[in-house]
Structures are given as structure tokens and as C-alpha cells.
Amino acid sequence: MRLIDIQKMAIHALGKNKIQTALTMLGIVIGVSAVIAMVSLGQGAQKLVQDQVAGMGTNVLQIQGGNGNFAGGARQGADQGQSLTEGDVEAIKQLPTVRLVTPIAQAQGQFVFGNQNWQTRVEGSNENNLEIRGWRLDSGDFFSENDVRTAARVVVLGKTVANTLFPGSDPIGQTIRIRNLPYRVVGVLAAKGQSAQGQDQDDTAMMPYTTVQKKMLGAALPRINRIAVSAVSAQATSAAKDQITNLLHERHGIRANQQDDFRVNNLTEVAEAAEQTTAVMTLLLGSIAAVSLLVGGIGIMNIMLVSVTERTREIGIRMAIGSRGSYIRMQFLAESIILCMLGGLIGVVFGMGLSIGIARFMGWPSYIDPRAATIAFLFSAVTGVFFGYYPAHKAASLDPIEALRYE
Amino acid sequence: MSKAPASVVTLKDVHKIYRTGEVEVHALHGVSLEIKRGEFVAVMGPSGSGKSTMMNIIGCLDRLTSGSYILDGIDVSTMSKNDLADTRNRKIGFVFQSFNLIPRTTALSNVELPMVYAGLSPSVRRERARQALASVGLSAKEGSLPNQLSGGQQQRVALARAIASEPALILADEPTGALDTKTAEEIMKIFQQLNRERGITIVIVTHEADIALHALRIVRFRDGLIQEDRLIQPDDDILSLQHPLEAAHS
Numbered sequence: 328m329r330l331i332d333i334q335k336m337a338i339h340a341l342g343k344n345k346i347q348t349a350l351t352m353l354g355i356v357i358g359v360s361a362v363i364a365m366v367s368l369g370q371g372a373q374k375l376v377q378d379q380v381a382g383m384g385t386n387v388l389q390i391q392g393g394n395g396n397f398a399g400g401a402r403q404g405a406d407q408g409q410s411l412t413e414g415d416v417e418a419i420k421q422l423p424t425v426r427l428v429t430p431i432a433q434a435q436g437q438f439v440f441g442n443q444n445w446q447t448r449v450e451g452s453n454e455n456n457l458e459i460r461g462w463r464l465d466s467g468d469f470f471s472e473n474d475v476r477t478a479a480r481v482v483v484l485g486k487t488v489a490n491t492l493f494p495g496s497d498p499i500g501q502t503i504r505i506r507n508l509p510y511r512v513v514g515v516l517a518a519k520g521q522s523a524q525g526q527d528q529d530d531t532a533m534m535p536y537t538t539v540q541k542k543m544l545g546a547a548l549p550r551i552n553r554i555a556v557s558a559v560s561a562q563a564t565s566a567a568k569d570q571i572t573n574l575l576h577e578r579h580g581i582r583a584n585q586q587d588d589f590r591v592n593n594l595t596e597v598a599e600a601a602e603q604t605t606a607v608m609t610l611l612l613g614s615i616a617a618v619s620l621l622v623g624g625i626g627i628m629n630i631m632l633v634s635v636t637e638r639t640r641e642i643g644i645r646m647a648i649g650s651r652g653s654y655i656r657m658q659f660l661a662e663s664i665i666l667c668m669l670g671g672l673i674g675v676v677f678g679m680g681l682s683i684g685i686a687r688f689m690g691w692p693s694y695i696d697p698r699a700a701t702i703a704f705l706f707s708a709v710t711g712v713f714f715g716y717y718p719a720h721k722a723a724s725l726d727p728i729e730a731l732r733y734e
Numbered sequence: 735m736s737k738a739p740a741s742v743v744t745l746k747d748v749h750k751i752y753r754t755g756e757v758e759v760h761a762l763h764g765v766s767l768e769i770k771r772g773e774f775v776a777v778m779g780p781s782g783s784g785k786s787t788m789m790n791i792i793g794c795l796d797r798l799t800s801g802s803y804i805l806d807g808i809d810v811s812t813m814s815k816n817d818l819a820d821t822r823n824r825k826i827g828f829v830f831q832s833f834n835l836i837p838r839t840t841a842l843s844n845v846e847l848p849m850v851y852a853g854l855s856p857s858v859r860r861e862r863a864r865q866a867l868a869s870v871g872l873s874a875k876e877g878s879l880p881n882q883l884s885g886g887q888q889q890r891v892a893l894a895r896a897i898a899s900e901p902a903l904i905l906a907d908e909p910t911g912a913l914d915t916k917t918a919e920e921i922m923k924i925f926q927q928l929n930r931e932r933g934i935t936i937v938i939v940t941h942e943a944d945i946a947l948h949a950l951r952i953v954r955f956r957d958g959l960i961q962e963d964r965l966i967q968p969d970d971d972i973l974s975l976q977h978p979l980e981a982a983h984s
Contacts, residue, residue, distance in 0.1 A: 332850045343838045644834045647795060648848040648895065649823020651816045727795050731834070 328654050337661035351630045352670040355710065358620030359674025359703045360681055365616040366699040367682035369609025371692035376605050380598035382519050382528070384461035386426075386558040387594040388567055390419075390575070392551065410579065410588040411551040418574055424558050424567035427455040431553040432539040436505040438484075438532070440492040447488050449505075449532050451539025452555070459557040465489075467499040467514030470535050478537035482510040486518040486529040508542060510534070564595040613699075620703075623670070624710040631663050631718035642722050643730025656723035663715025664708060671707030675700050739807040742903050742935045743769040743792055748801035750787050750958075761787040763958040764801070769903075769937065774929040776946035776966075777939045778975075779955030786907075788955065789939050793826055793905045794818045806902040823851050827896025829906035833888040835880040835895075841867065842876040845895045852899060859898075866898035867891070870924055886917035893924060897934065904928075906938045910945055922948040943975040 341348045392411035416430045432451035437444055450456070457469045470481045482503065489498050489512075498512045519528040540549040558567040568591050575581075575589050635642070642655055679695055686693030750762040762784050769775055779785040790796035791803060794810055797818075802811045806825050813821065827848075828834075835844045842863050849859035867876055870890040880888055889909060896904050906925070910918035926948055928934045940946050947966065952975060954962035966975075 328851050328853050336850075339839070640834070641836055644836060645847070645851075646819065647793070647822065647828050647834075649819055649851045651819040651851075653816070654851060728790055731795075731830070 328651075333654065333657050333661050334665070336658050337665055340658070340662055341666060347630065347634075348666065351627055352666055352673070354623030354626040355620070355667050355670030355707050356623075356674040356677060358616070358623035359671050359707050360678030361616035361619045362613060362703045362706075363675060363678025363695070363700055364681040364685065365612035366609060366703075367678070367693045367695045368685060368691060369605065369612045370696050370699070371682075371686065371694040373602065373605040373609055374694050375692045376598075376601045379522065380602065382461055382522075383594050383598065384459050384555075384557065386561050386564050387459060387461075388556040388558060388564060388571065389592045389594060390415075390554040390556065390571060391590045391592065392553065393588065411554055413549075413551070415575060415578060416551070416554055418578060419554060419556060419571055422567065422570045422574065424563040424570055425556055426559045427459050427557040429453040429455045429459055429555050430536050430551040431456070431555055432536040432544070432550055433552045434539050434543045436532075436543060438488060438492060438503050438505055440498075440501065440503040443492045443494075445488055445491045447485070447530055447532055449482075449534055449539060449543065451534050451536035451543075453536060455557075456533060456555065459555050462519070463517040465515040465517040466497070467512070469514055469533075475535040475537055478535060478541045480508060480510045480538060480542060481513045481534065483514040483516060483533040484512055485516050485531040485533075487527055488530060488532055489515045506543060558595075561595055564593050568593050617706075620706065620710065624667075624714040627663055627666060627711065628714035628718060631659065631715055632721070634662075635659065635718050635722045638722075639725065639730050639733040642725050643727050643733065646725070646727035647731060652723040655725075656719045659719035659722050660712065660715050663719070664711035667707045667711030667715075668704075671704045674707065675704050678703070740770055741768050741804070742771050742773075742806055743767065743937075744802075744804040745792075746802045748791065748803065749799045750784075750791065750796070751799045761958055762791075762798075765958070765960055767953065767960065767963070769935065771902075771935055772929070772933045773935055774926070774948075774950040775937045775953055776949035776951070777937060777953050777955065778941060778943075778946055779961075780941070783955040784958040785939055785955040787958075789905060789907055789937075792903075792937065793828065794822045823848055824899070825902045827899070827901040827904045829889070829892050829896050829904065829909045831908040831911040833880070833885070833892050833912070835888055835891055837880055839879070840876065841872065841878050841880070841883070841891045841894075844880070844891055845898050848895060848899045862898050863894070866894035869897070869928075870894045884917075885913050886920060889913065889917075889921050890924065893921070893928075897928060902935065904934055904936045906936065908940055909938060910940070910942070918945065943972040946975050947972065 390411065411430070413430065416428055419425055420428045429452040434449045434451065435446065436449050437446050453475045454470060454472045457464070465486060467483070469483055470479065473479070474481050484492070484498060492498065492503060493501065498515060501512050502509045503512060504510070516529065516533070522528050534543075536551070544550065556567065556571065558564045571591050576587070579588055581587060645655060646652070679700070682693045682695060685691060745765055745767045748762055748765045749760070752759040752761055765784070765788065777785050777788065787796070791798050794805070798811060802809065804810070805821065808821065810818065810821055836847065842860070845863035845866055846859045849862060864873070864876065867873055870893050872887060872890050872894065875883060875887060880891070883891065909925075910921055913921060922945060925936055925938070929936050938945070938949060946952055947970065949966060951965050952962065953960060
């Protein structure tokens with residue numbers, strides 16, 4: 328018997344009972360489209376986290392000052408302390424696991440240009456901050472080491488600030504006023520979008536930390552809120568954290584039974600945890616969807632078993648006029664495989680539409696992975712074989728005499 | 735078909751025992767029978783006489799318990815299931831009481847079906863199926879579905895399906911059992927025509943004497959044995975073909 332005739336027979340048999348075929352297929356369509364929609368949304372979330380992690384900079388550690396025990400027992404919150412010094416920055420720079428380091432001094436300010444004004448935060452750092460934090464420039468330049476040394480009044484604007492103060496014009500080279508002092512705009516940062524917490528990361532500005540300390544704050548004690556460090560590699564971040572902790576214990580004279588006056592955060596660890604969480608979520612969503620595919624498969628098996636019983640006499644006729652048992656098995660197997668593959672194909676298209684739709688209307692990120700679509704489709708074909716085999720085998724092992732007698 | 739053997743069916747001392755649990759049923763008690771090419775045999779006998787078992791064995795649907803069966807020169811007594819299926823496909827054309835066409839499938843496709851299993855190309859089988867339908871006078875109905883055809887027409891499609899692959903033997907099990915007298919007569923005329931004009935060997939199981947009269951030879955079964963085996967004579971009639979015991983009852 329020719330293979331093409333088996334296929335034709337299977338298609339003919341499926342066509343005889345269109346409603347039953349469509350309903351059976353629906354189970355697979357729903358299963359496959361659910362898998363694709365869920366995996367797309369999960370992977371969209373994963374990609375979002377990855378983008379944000381990339382936006383945090385490469386292998387970043389942050390050292391926050393404060394939270395120390397001071398004479399009299401008064402405590403300070405993180406970022407408020409003045410426990411970090413230029414000396415700490417210089418010492419951390421010497422560590423073998425550390426590639427780049429910058430002190431960070433923060434301030435707030437009302438930015439004014441012409442009749443526009445905007446309140447934003449200012450992050451003071453050295454010239455390495457751009458690279459450590461993974462920012463890119465949209466236009467212009469970042470400030471130089473010389474600007475840091477001389478506490479030059481230069482500013483690099485975040486995209487939101489630039490758009491607000493300079494709607495439709497080029498801010499580079501313009502002079503804005505902050506706390507009544509003029510600052511020259513040297514560059515504009517490329518947009519980063521929202522952070523994981525929903526903050527607008529582009530609502531910011533950058534300056535040399537010396538400028539923030541001396542020109543904006545003008546405090547008696549030059550304050551360093553944080554130190555940002557880029558380790559030499561992702562693997563080195565844990566070692567760098569330990570080395571920095573030991574170094575600062577030594578420099579700050581903290582004994583074993585005393586509380587630290589600083590805190591080291593390994594952002595890479597945080598990022599990894601976040602990525603793992605979304606990966607687990609994707610897997611979970613995918614598994615739940617896979618259960619519906621399984622239910623669809625069981626539906627196929629059920630219908631195929633009913634179909635074998637319904638067509639017992641027909642099977643007897645086919646056997647009498649010379650069909651081998653194996654041809655009967657192939658025909659029924661072909662029916663369930665065609666059913667599942669067709670359902671799988673419709674499911675892939677439907678699932679893609681669904682995930683694009685959800686992404687549109689809910690504003691969720693969605694990423695259609697062609698691998699996931701292929702796997703879901705192949706899985707539906709495998710479902711056809713798996714759940715079609717038993718009914719097909721049952722049909723093939725019927726006794727022709729008994730089958731012909733069946734009413 | 736250059737060296738076709740003269741005998742289509744040769745049964746030697748065939749026994750058939752059915753085992754259902756503890757009980758053994760002896761359906762055939764050593765049947766020997768020879769049917770030659772071109773014969774038209776009517777198999778008669780009351781129910782339980784073993785004629786159905788006999789037909790199943792001749793039709794390669796069932797295997798014998800002991801003895802031997804040569805079909806068209808091939809020993810089929812010890813064949814595997816797959817070989818039996820292939821043999822049915824090539825050597826035997828079945829006609830059943832209830833027509834047994836595949837539902838929702840056109841007459842032409844039904845006639846083609848044995849040739850599909852034989853692996854013939856679509857053009858060859860279409861051609862042969864059309865010829866077979868023409869020889870039973872149903873060319874006009876090739877696109878009709880079984881439920882659009884009358885009983886007589888359905889049986890003619892079944893006949894076309896049986897002869898399309900040019901089998902050595904046509905086995906008909908009560909082919910007129912579901913038809914009215916007039917249609918039954920028409921069907922029997924076609925059987926006779928096929929036998930006379932094309933030399934097709936035919937075996938018909940029936941319990942109606944007037945149907946058996948269309949054949950050339952009668953084989954009567956009783957209690958798993960052949961009770962009577964003779965050629966039908968020109969002076970035979972319905973009464974003479976009825977078994978004395980059955981005749982007494984009717």
C-alpha cells in the first residue's frame with residue numbers, strides 16, 4: 328500500500344465528520360496557543376529584566392555609607408552618612424578585582440533654561456560613571472577627568488530633562504542655571520526608560536562629583552553618598568564584595584562585634600536573582616499551558632477510541648477486502664497526527680496573535696521565540712502519535728470476522 | 735495467469751475447533767472439498783451446520799485447526815495474518831448480505847479500495863473500477879454515496895468491488911438475503927453472467943433453494959460435514975433442492 332493513499336484515506340475520514348474533527352482539534356489549538364502565549368509573555372518579562380540588568384551597568388557593586396554606630400547611639404540611614412571618604416575610593420581602586428570606581432555625591436536642583444524649569448536629581452561622579460553604570464550618550468560628550476579635577480560647571484542631561492528644557496532644540500553648548508549658577512550642557516544621555524520599580528531613569532542629570540560637592544552643596548565636609556564599582560568580571564563580583572568589605576573594615580577600624588558603617592550591594596546578584604525569578608515564572612506558565620495541551624491530547628485519544636468503536640464494521644470490511652492490520656493502524660495514526668499537526672499549526676498562529684494582543688492591550692512585554700513555537704508545534708505532533716497509538720493499535724488488532732459481525 | 739491451476743479451492747480433511755473458555759466447539763469434522771476454476775457453487779445447510787465456518791476458512795478470514803487448504807495453488811493453511819490479508823486482497827472478492835460498503839464514500843472509491851490496498855496507482859485502479867462498475871451496469875452512479883443507492887444498487891457496487899481486482903474466487907455470503915425477490919433475481923442474473931461470460935469462479939452461501947438454483951453445483955452441510963455434493967441437473971427445482979428434513983418443515 329502506498330503511503331500517500333494512507334494520508335488521503337485519513338484526510339477523507341477526518342473530512343467525513345467535520346464537527347467532531349473541529350472540536351477535537353480545538354483542544355490542541357487551545358493547548359498550543361496557550362503554550363505559545365504564556366512562553367512569549369514569560370520570555371518578554373525575562374527580556375525586560377535582562378535589558379534592565381544591562382542598564383544597571385556591567386558587574387556593578389554599590390557601597391552605601393551610613394547606618395553606622397556613632398557615639399551617643401544615634402543612627403543614620405543609608406546614604407545619609409559621611410562614612411565614605413576619598414581615601415576609601417582611592418583604596419578600593421587598588422583592589423585587583425576592581426576595574427573602575429567612582430564616588431557618587433547626590434543633590435537635587437531646579438534646572439532653569441529660558442522660561443522652562445524642571446526639578447530633578449543630580450548625580451555627581453567622576454569620568455568613569457558612564458561606563459560603570461552602562462549609560463550611553465545620545466549626543467555631545469561626557470565630562471572629562473580635567474572637569475572633575477577643576478570642579479567645572481558642566482552638566483550632562485538625562486533625556487527627560489533635555490526634552491523638557493529644550494523642546495525641539497539642541498541643548499549642547501547651552502547654558503542652564505541651577506541654584507543661580509550657570510552650567511554648560513556638554514552632553515545628553517541616551518534614554519533608558521523606566522526602571523523595574525517604574526521610575527523614570529531619564530529624569531536625571533550628571534556632573535563631576537567635585538562640582539556637586541563644592542558648587543551645588545557647598546558643604547563644609549565634602550560628602551560622598553555612595554561609591555560605585557565595576558568589577559573585572561561577573562564572576563569577580565563576589566570576591567570584590569568580600570575584598571571591599573575587608574578593606575573598609577580595616578580603614579574604618581570596625582571590629583568584629585561592631586556594626587558596619589557601610590553596606591556593599593552586589594547588583595549582579597540582584598540581577599541574577601531577578602532573571603532566575605522570571606525564568607522560573609516562564610517555566611511555570613509554560614508548564615501550566617502544557618497541561619492544557621495534555622488535556623487536548625487525552626481528548627484526541629478519547630475521540631479516536633470512540634471513532635474506532637463507531638467504525639468497527641468499516642474496519643472489518645477493510646480487513647476483509649485485504650487491508651493488513653498495519654495499514655489500519657497507519658490510517659488511524661495518520662488521522663490523529665494530521666488532526667494534531669493541523670491543530671498545532673492553527674494554535675501557533677492563534678497563540679502568536681494572542682500574545683501580540685495581550686502585549687498591545689495590557690502593555691506587557693511579549694517576545695515570540697521561534698524556538699518555542701517550533702517546539703510547541705512538534706510537541707503537538709508527538710501528542711498525535713502518543714495519544715493516537717493506542718486507539719490505532721486497538722483498531723489494528725480487531726478480528727475481521729468479529730468486526731464484520733459488529734452492529 | 736499463464737499456469738493457473740485447475741483447482742481454485744482444495745480442502746483436505748479440514749477440522750475447525752473453537753475454544754471459548756473451557757468449552758470446545760467442533761465446527762468442522764474433517765471436510766474435503768475441491769472447487770475447480772469456472773464453477774458456480776451454492777453452499778447450503780441449516781444454521782450451525784458449519785457452512786459459515788467453512789466460508790470464513792475459504793475466505794482466509796479464519797484459520798483451520800488441522801487439515802490443509804490450497805487456494806489457487808498456494809497453501810494458505812499456515813500463513814501469517816499479514817499474508818492472509820494479502821491473499822484475501824489478491825485472490826478473493828467478497829460479497830456480503832448487508833452490502834458492507836464504506837459509508838460516506840463514493841461508489842467508485844468503494845470499488846477502488848481493494849486496489850488501494852494492493853498498492854496500484856490511481857490511474858490504473860480508477861480505470862479498472864470504472865470497468866467493473868460498467869460490467870454491473872452502474873456506470874451512471876459512480877459518484878453516488880452508498881446511502882443514495884437502493885439495496886440492489888449497493889449490492890451491485892459490492893459485486894463490482896469484488897470483481898475489480900480480478901480475484902480467483904468470489905465468495906458471496908447470503909448476497910440476496912437483504913433484497914426483495916425481484917432485485918434478488920437481478921443480482922443472481924449478474925452472478926450467472928459473470929460466471930458464464932467471464933469464467934469467474936463463484937461460491938454462494940444461501941439457505942434459499944430458488945437462489946441455489948442459479949448455481950451449477952450444490953454442496954450441503956450438516957453437523958460439520960458435507961452431507962451432499964452434486965451438480966445441479968436440468969430437472970432440479972425448488973423442491974428437489976430443499977433438504978428432505980427442511981422440506982418437511984416448510
